[in-house]
Amino acid sequence: MxxxxxxxxxxxxxxxxxxxxxxxxxxxxxxxxxxxxxxxxxxxxxxxxxxxxxxxxxxxxxxxxxxxxxxxxxxxxxxxxxxxxxxxxxxxxxxxxxxxxxxxxxxxxxxxxxxxxxxxxxxxxxxxxxxxxxxxxxxxxxxxxxxxxxxxxxxxxxxxxxxxxxxxxxxxxxxxxxxxxxxxxxxxxxxxxxLGQLFASSTNPAVATADGVAMALRAGAVTADLEFVQFHPTALFGGVAAGRRDLVTEALRGAGAVLVDGAGRSVTAGVHPAGDLAPRDVVALAVTRRMAENVCGIDDHVFLDARAVPEVTRRFPTVAAAAGELGLRLDRHLLPVSPAAHYSxxxxxxxxxxxxxxxxxxxxxxxxxxxxxxxxxxxxxxxxxxxxxxxxxxxxxxxxxVRAADTATVRAPATRWCPPARREEFQRSMSRYAGIGRDAVGLGAVRRLAGRITDGGPGGAGPSRASVEATNLAQVGAVLAAAATARSAGVGCHVRTDDRPDGLVGSLFVSWRDGAPVVDDRRPSGREVANR
Known part of the structure; x- marks a missing residue:
């Protein structure tokens, strides 16, 4: 067929x-x-x-x-x-x-x-x-x-x-x-x-490129709550950029492993009384802030030091196997880790x-x-x-x-497919400015970059998998950043480092019109609301 x-x-x-x-x-x-x-x-x-x-x-x-x-x-x-x-x-x-x-x-x-x-x-x-x-x-x-x-x-x-x-x-x-x-x-x-592949580090597989959300937006559908993305604080960093990151279990930190930066300094010291065993969002924010400091020229990961954990390879075989794929040993090497987008x-x-x-x-x-x-x-x-x-x-x-579709009158959005060359740049920008710990300035940078990418497509060029995925990521990233900007008060897994009251008590609804996201705090109207 x-x-x-x-x-x-x-x-x-x-x-x-x-x-x-x-x-x-x-x-x-x-x-x-x-x-x-x-x-x-x-x-x-x-x-x-x-x-x-x-x-x-x-x-x-x-x-x-x-x-x-x-x-x-x-x-x-x-x-x-x-x-x-x-x-x-x-x-x-x-x-x-x-x-x-x-x-x-x-x-x-x-x-x-x-x-x-x-x-x-x-x-x-x-x-x-x-x-x-x-x-x-x-x-x-x-x-x-x-x-x-x-x-x-x-x-x-x-x-x-x-x-x-x-x-x-x-x-x-x-x-x-x-x-x-x-x-x-x-x-x-x-x-x-x-939509985990919006970010440079994700536990999602390579196919998770926000395709469905982008298709729905281009068809005129409304989205909601896109600003709320869960992050796991320690995913193994390395391998291909578009691949799924392996989780490094919190139990490893519970056994004595510690998070350090490129200079060997503790990442969580002074951040929380529980240090490396603080709640996930606290640890993820601490890691993100340390990465932003670009210690020793490293701005996309920190390290987990498990070398002092007794019998670490035997006790944590799954992590040991994942590390081995990168040529690393838990009892000899520092593990590169970073927060990873986990669930939308x-x-x-x-x-x-x-x-x-x-x-x-x-x-x-x-x-x-x-x-x-x-x-x-x-x-x-x-x-x-x-x-x-x-x-x-x-x-x-x-x-x-059952309705019969009339193929003579079918139409589809006139999608402008983006060149894929800037995909990695956009993912890194999303991780830095729209991941754990957001502020208005960083979110503005994400939206401007997304706009440059979506405006710079080849017009009538035919689609490829690379161009389609790049387009979907840029459009959904722009919508996510718009919702995160509009919700200026941090709540749940939406962390605003410039937290300020905004009066919002419910969800934000975002659609895609004339090539840009449109944010509304009112629910969609019509039969769908009645069905709720």
Whole structure:
């Protein structure tokens, strides 16, 4: 099957937990489904997830209300409590459905799911698979050939195809041989994952280049909460710039490893009473500030010294293996580390079934903003959200009358593809000025650079994977910086070093108009709001 001949009731762009759940459920409802992914079907972020799935066990004394309380606390007042409760309450059913599809979670000898506790939770409600390999097991179950809809791998989605009235009726794609084509569909589901590659250092895989958010913006959709990006304070720095960074567990610092700069000075001394064991956001900010000082000409990482930790290689084999890939040994060398973009709490604004503000366009998973995460995601709520919202979107799509797309009237945004040469420069700028610790001056620099990149495209030149990804990163980076500028008071994982009151009590909504981001503090209007 070639892309320009393809048509389906539903086209799902992306193949993470949310996208594949949606695709499988939609197919089970009798809809024809086509999955489009720019790499392999299992090359998204899902398989890298080390955390579990947060799901309550009422028989053990836990409750949805208690889970909601923990979620709202982490979200720092910016969660949608109604949407959050609905998603959390659907957790047990979603996990049971996944188990029926073959996912194997850790259980006791009697087959009862084992549950653990993670940061921010006040009950044992996290289920895991293979200890720290939950994402890999979820991905394995969802990519099993049986029941998997037709998949176009190595096809990069370019833009949402629109009817004259602005309804989504398909997608334009770039095929492996460099040609472009269109896929017609009555419903377009964006499930492209996160935007971690906006930054020079990320735990996200190389495919996480904000594609879905950019496509939605160009189609006229509204985004929300994009300023809230979680960072892990210590990711291994090195290797290819566009690759996924390996996490360096906090347990290593708990065992005695210390953070130092290029001159060997402590990074966290005097910052917090707990020093290197301070909360993640505190440590990440301390590292970011030290990098900005450019000690000994090093401005993109610091070092973790674990040489004095007893039996460090035996005790931390995963970190040791990752370090070994860079030719380093934990017991002999300093590890280069930097904060890494880990998870986007915001995204394309949706209602409680995954509808965006564009008719016919849906978004599920990390690309979407459902209101569950607010200003800071609670641990292990992300896989849960993907399972629940993927299923809900499929059910809602199946309940709507199937529309036939009129290909004679289809149009797509006149996207100006940017040259990719400045991508690395932009990523470094995002890490420095829009990562952990932001101020108005730095955010202004990001917006100006994004503007120069998006204005400097080759006009009518054909798209390539490099130019499309560079365009998506620059546009979404500009939108993120605009939201972060407008929210001048720090909250959650949005840290403003020039913190000042701004009077905002809710989310910011940002759209893309006439080549620039437009910020509003009012929710989108129309049927989507009514559905909330």
């Amino acid at each position: 070639t892309a320009w001949e393809a048509a389906a009731d539903v086209v799902v762009v992306g193949s993470g937990v949310a996208g594949l759940t949606c695709a499988r459920d939609a197919a089970a409802y009798g809809l024809s489904v086509l999955v489009v992914t720019k790499a392999g079907v299992d090359d998204g972020s899902t398989r890298w997830a080390q955390g579990g799935v947060a799901v309550v066990d009422e028989a053990a004394g836990d409750s949805v209300g208690a889970h909601l309380a923990d979620t709202l606390s982490a979200g720092a007042g910016l969660c949608d409590p109604v949407a959050a409760r609905d998603i959390l309450a659907a957790g047990p059913t979603a996990v049971a459905r996944l188990r029926r599809r073959g996912a194997v979670f850790d259980t006791d000898p009697d087959g009862v799911l084992l549950r653990t506790r993670e940061g921010g939770h006040h009950a044992d409600r996290i289920v895991h698979a293979g200890g720290d390999a939950t994402g890999a097991e979820v991905a394995r179950a969802l990519t099993a050939p049986q029941g998997l809809p037709v998949t176009l791998a190595d096809h990069l989605a370019l833009d949402v195809a629109l009817s004259p009235d602005g309804t989504a009726v398909g997608v334009r794609v770039l095929t492996p041989d460099g040609t472009t084509g269109s896929i017609r569909a009555a419903a377009v589901v964006l499930a492209t994952g996160g 709490c915001g995204g394309v604004w949706t209602d409680r079934s995954g509808r965006t503000s564009v008719p016919g366009l849906w978004a599920v998973g990390e690309v979407a903003r459902t209101g569950l995460h607010g200003a800071n995601r609670l641990a292990s709520n992300s896989l849960l959200e993907g399972l629940v919202m993927g299923g809900r979107a499929a059910a809602a799509i199946a309940a709507e009358p």
